[in-house]
Amino acid sequence: MSMGTRRDLFRGLAGIGAAALLARGGRAVAQDSSVIRLGLTTALTGPYNEFGEGNKRGFDLAIEQWNAKGGIDGRKIEIVTALDDQMVPDRAAQNMRRLLDDPSLTAILGPAGSGATMAVIDMVTASGRPYVNALAQATAATYPQTFGKAPRRNVFTFGIISNVEAEVLGTYVAKTFKSIAVMHESTSYGVSGRDTLLGVVKQHRPDVKIAVEAYNQRATDVTAQLVRLQQSDAEAFLVIGLGTDLVNIRRSMARLGLKQPLVTSAGGLSLPYFEGAGDAAVGTVAPMVGVLVEDEPRPEVTRFVEAYKARFGTDRYWGPDPQRPQIQMSLIVIPAYDGANLLLEGIRRAKSTEPAAIIAALEGIRDYPGVNTIYNFSADRHHGIGTESLAMLRVVKKGEKLGLEVLKG
Amino acid sequence: MRFTITLAVAGLSVGSIYALIAVTLNLTFWTTRTVNFGQGAILMLCTMATAVAARSGVPIWLAGTVGILASAFAMVIAERVCVLPASKVGGSMGWAVSTLGFGILIQGIVSKYLGNQAVAFPDVVLDAAQFVDLFGIRIGAQYLVVFAFSLTVIALLDLAIRYTVWGRVVQAVAQDPELTRVFGVPMRRVVVVSFALSGAMAGVAGILTAQIIGTVDPAFGFSLLISGFVASIVGGFGRNWGALLGGLVIGVIEQVVGGYVSTAAGHGVSLAVLMVVLAVRPQGLLGRAEAVKA
Numbered sequence: 200m201s202m203g204t205r206r207d208l209f210r211g212l213a214g215i216g217a218a219a220l221l222a223r224g225g226r227a228v229a230q231d232s233s234v235i236r237l238g239l240t241t242a243l244t245g246p247y248n249e250f251g252e253g254n255k256r257g258f259d260l261a262i263e264q265w266n267a268k269g270g271i272d273g274r275k276i277e278i279v280t281a282l283d284d285q286m287v288p289d290r291a292a293q294n295m296r297r298l299l300d301d302p303s304l305t306a307i308l309g310p311a312g313s314g315a316t317m318a319v320i321d322m323v324t325a326s327g328r329p330y331v332n333a334l335a336q337a338t339a340a341t342y343p344q345t346f347g348k349a350p351r352r353n354v355f356t357f358g359i360i361s362n363v364e365a366e367v368l369g370t371y372v373a374k375t376f377k378s379i380a381v382m383h384e385s386t387s388y389g390v391s392g393r394d395t396l397l398g399v400v401k402q403h404r405p406d407v408k409i410a411v412e413a414y415n416q417r418a419t420d421v422t423a424q425l426v427r428l429q430q431s432d433a434e435a436f437l438v439i440g441l442g443t444d445l446v447n448i449r450r451s452m453a454r455l456g457l458k459q460p461l462v463t464s465a466g467g468l469s470l471p472y473f474e475g476a477g478d479a480a481v482g483t484v485a486p487m488v489g490v491l492v493e494d495e496p497r498p499e500v501t502r503f504v505e506a507y508k509a510r511f512g513t514d515r516y517w518g519p520d521p522q523r524p525q526i527q528m529s530l531i532v533i534p535a536y537d538g539a540n541l542l543l544e545g546i547r548r549a550k551s552t553e554p555a556a557i558i559a560a561l562e563g564i565r566d567y568p569g570v571n572t573i574y575n576f577s578a579d580r581h582h583g584i585g586t587e588s589l590a591m592l593r594v595v596k597k598g599e600k601l602g603l604e605v606l607k608g
Numbered sequence: 609m610r611f612t613i614t615l616a617v618a619g620l621s622v623g624s625i626y627a628l629i630a631v632t633l634n635l636t637f638w639t640t641r642t643v644n645f646g647q648g649a650i651l652m653l654c655t656m657a658t659a660v661a662a663r664s665g666v667p668i669w670l671a672g673t674v675g676i677l678a679s680a681f682a683m684v685i686a687e688r689v690c691v692l693p694a695s696k697v698g699g700s701m702g703w704a705v706s707t708l709g710f711g712i713l714i715q716g717i718v719s720k721y722l723g724n725q726a727v728a729f730p731d732v733v734l735d736a737a738q739f740v741d742l743f744g745i746r747i748g749a750q751y752l753v754v755f756a757f758s759l760t761v762i763a764l765l766d767l768a769i770r771y772t773v774w775g776r777v778v779q780a781v782a783q784d785p786e787l788t789r790v791f792g793v794p795m796r797r798v799v800v801v802s803f804a805l806s807g808a809m810a811g812v813a814g815i816l817t818a819q820i821i822g823t824v825d826p827a828f829g830f831s832l833l834i835s836g837f838v839a840s841i842v843g844g845f846g847r848n849w850g851a852l853l854g855g856l857v858i859g860v861i862e863q864v865v866g867g868y869v870s871t872a873a874g875h876g877v878s879l880a881v882l883m884v885v886l887a888v889r890p891q892g893l894l895g896r897a898e899a900v901k902a
Contacts, residue, residue: 246724385872412871419625419821419832422618423866423874426611443726446822450736454748455614474663474728475822479736 235271235543235552237262238280238304240294240319241311245285250311250531253516254333255281257535258308260510261543271547279303284310288318295319299326305552306331306542308535313337313388324351329557331542332356333535336364341581350581353558355541357534357571357583359488361395364464367486367589369399371606372437372462378408380433380459382424382448384440385413392439392464408433416444421451435460442466446475453479460484468526468592470518473601480594480601488529488571489590489605503536503570526592526603529571537569537583541576610745615863621751622820623859624758628813629836630843630851631762635806636683637846638782639799642691642703644683646711647810647836648829649718654679654811655824656718659727668730676811683807684800686710691803719826726825729818736822754816759852761812765805766848778802782846838882844895853893857881 239258242251262276270276280298284291291310298307299322306329310316316335323330324343330353338346338361341354346362372379381397383389393411400407410431412424425448428436436459438448445466452461460482466472467485476483490500504524508517516532518525545561546552562581567574572588591606629651633643644650658675662668690706731750738749769775777798780788789795817832818824835858843854858878866874891897 246719249725414871415875417825417827417831418875419817419835420618420622420863423615423863424871426614426867427871430611443823443825446726446728447820450820450822453735453737454739454750456739456746471726471728471823475726477731477735 233274234279235274235276235546236279236304237276237306237308238282238298238301239278239308240282240284240291240298241308242286242315243281243283245283245287247286247312249515250334251283251286253531254308254311254535256507256511256516257333257532257537258539260507261536261539263510264506265540265543271543272550276543278308284315286310286312286315288315291315292318292322295322299323299328304328305546306557308333308539310335311531313340316340320351320354324353327353327554329542329545329554329561330354331535331538332358333538334358334531336361338362350579353554355538355561355576355581355583357538357541359465359530359584359589360582361392363582363584363586363589364486365392365395365399366586367591368462368464369396370403370586371484371486371591372396372435373400373403373407376407376434377404378431378433379410379435379437379462380428380431381409381411381437382421382428382440383411383413383438384416384444386416389413389439396437396439414440414444414448416441418444418447421448422455425451425455425457429455429457433459435462438463438467440466442469442472443475445472449476449479449483465527465530468594468603470525470527473594478596478601481596483594484591484606486589487526487592488533488584488588489526489592490571491524491526491529492592492603492605497568499568499570503533507532533570534584537571537574540569541567541574541583611867612864613742613745614747615867616860617747617751619860619863620856621755621859622863623839623856624755624852625813625816625820625832625855626835626839626858627843627852627855628758628761628809628816629832630840630855631765631848632806632810632813633836633840634846634848634851635765635802635809636687636691638778639802640687640691640695640703642694642707643837644686644690644711644806645704645708645833646686646690646714647806648831648833649711649714650679650682650686650807650829651810651814651817651832652824652826652829653682653714653718654807655729655814655818655828656722656727656826658815659729659818659824660722662730663727668732672732672815675815676808679811679814680804680807682714683803683810686807687800687803715826722826724826726823728823729815729821732815732819750819754819757816758813761809762848762852765809769848774798774801835878838878841892842882842885844892847892847894850892850894857893 241254242248266275282294284294308331311334313335317337320340332340332354341356342348342350383393410428412428414421414424449461462484465485465487467483468487473480513521516528545557549556549560562576562578564574564576572584574583592603593606595602595604636642636644654675657678658671661671661674690710691703694700694702733753734749740747740749777793781798839854839858840851843850862874862878865877
């Protein structure tokens with residue numbers, strides 16, 4: 200080897216070293232330490248993308264508004280990693296591993312459904328990273344033992360959790376009816392929902408008469424169940440299942456001439472149900488956050504509605520009436536919007552991106568006016584929407600169209 | 609009594625849809641000795657297309673026609689890509705897997721372009737609240753219409769098979785394809801028409817089902833295909849009146865067992881009936897033991 204080539208070799212090595220240094224420097228620039236970095240996994244595509252996409256719109260709108268105000272102490276906020284889990288539990292778990300392996304992420308925004316959330320939640324709990332649960336209803340996502348016992352330290356929930364919904368629904372049913380016919384889907388969701396709900400009903404009215412039937416999801420015909428229940432002379436039908444099956448049940452009730460009110464969960468207020476059941480939907484009762492149907496909404500609600508319309512227009516989350524958003528916004532978009540807002544408020548108050556400081560700041564939040572409700576968190580309470588924030592709504596006919604009214608009392 | 613009659617009417621109505629699906633399976637079986645395992649997706653395609661078109665303001669009769677043509681066309685494609693290649697290899701069962709795959713493909717395409725969420729299906733003839741008073745028992749008018757319509761379609765097909773030239777050719781093909789070919793019958797045309805007709809009738813079955821359940825989504829159709837298949841085997845595969853009997857028997861048994869024993873047992877019982885029939889009378893209730901030409 201000649202001197203010349205050896206010198207070239209050194210020069211080359213030095214060059215590689217310098218390039219490596221530059222590259223490191225370059226990455227440091229790209230990973231601007233002044234940005235508050237968030238990670239997201241949700242159903243961006245696939246059959247449940249309606250939920251994931253709606254969640255993302257809520258997150259994005261809140262973050263854009265904070266950035267427009269100058270961020271947090273001059274630091275911009277950004278969702279730097281947005282992964283798609285299609286609400287498939289395995290995919291969500293893989294995505295969550297990737298997010299948690301990135302130490303630069305200050306907080307995590309989680310999947311848009313209970314199945315995917317339950318697949319990641321233990322991992323998230325172990326990491327200690329602040330976590331926003333915008334949609335998953337499963338109580339165990341927030342309270343691993345039972346409702347009322349200690350919450351997961353770093354998980355904050357903004358959707359309607361099952362126990363809260365069951366409490367409101369069960370109390371209403373117990374107060375209003377002496378005998379009920381229950382129809383639930385045969386899935387674990389249907390069975391556990393039935394048990395929780397009937398527990399609440401019996402607690403408030405021990406002598407209540409109950410008849411129960413199960414049906415398979417997307418059953419072609421539910422006549423057998425209904426005629427069996429018809430013999431119990433129940434004053435109301437209580438259904439635990441999807442909005443699409445609700446259509447079938449309500450239509451079959453109409454065919455059989457069953458005029459009893461149908462009491463159910465939020466699916467009974469959804470557009471597919473209204474379209475599929477038509478006028479038969481009138482009289483259906485379900486619990487829901489009522490802020491979007493109130494006559495005199497709080498200023499936070501009005502501001503959100505205007506901001507959403509300006510940013511996204513009257514999209515599928517907004518619904519068919521250009522004047523007024525549909526109530527489902529309170530179920531998918533607003534929890535994400537409120538969740539991002541409260542998380543950022545926590546970071547602002549903590550003046551730090553350390554998990555413990557953010558969690559302590561979030562637990563210190565009292566009487567914070569969000570859109571869906573006035574938020575109160577504490578060391579024992581990690582869910583935002585309590586029983587007081589839910590109203591029982593009834594489907595009524597308003598002129599030619601179906602509308603909703605809030606039941607008083 | 610009221611209880612039993614209410615159950616029986618619902619069972620007959622749903623059973624007539626099973627029968628119609630079973631007949632659509634017969635059609636392709638006669639001409640090619642194959643069964644389209646993607647038939648559930650074919651009936652979903654028609655129903656989804658109809659629902660989406662109707663939602664965007666197209667008159668329902670036009671939407672329905674578009675939907676029925678779409679499933680007829682899809683069946684012609686299925687024959688070309690799934691059945692024809694397999695038929696060139698003697699004794700190949702490749703069509704079973706490829707028709708199933710074709711169904712899954714259609715389901716994927718529909719999810720992508722028409723959306724994955726359930727779509728409300730408009731009332732075509734009557735609405736769910738209308739009823740007929742039969743000796744003081746309330747019978748949903750939609751059930752009666754669905755029942756009558758299914759029976760009419762099956763009867764028309766049976767008449768066509770018996771009394772039209774095309775029908776006689778189909779019978780000939782079913783009995784002896786080689787000999788039929790020797791007589792100069794345009795086999796391809798007979799096969800393609802049978803597939804198109806099978807697709808169109810599956811579409812009709814989908815629309816009738818949607819009248820009862822009120823919504824459709826891309827997963828719609830799969831459990832119906834199973835019920836139709838069971839009806840077909842119980843009644844005797846390849847026989848129209850067998851399909852009708854099988855469909856009605858399965859429909860009524862599901863409801864009556866659901867009503868008297870347990871609703872959880874309702875669906876399982878049809879599979880139990882299938883097993884008993886296969887064990888005791890494998891050719892089905894109205895079937896004849898088959899002699900295969902060597």
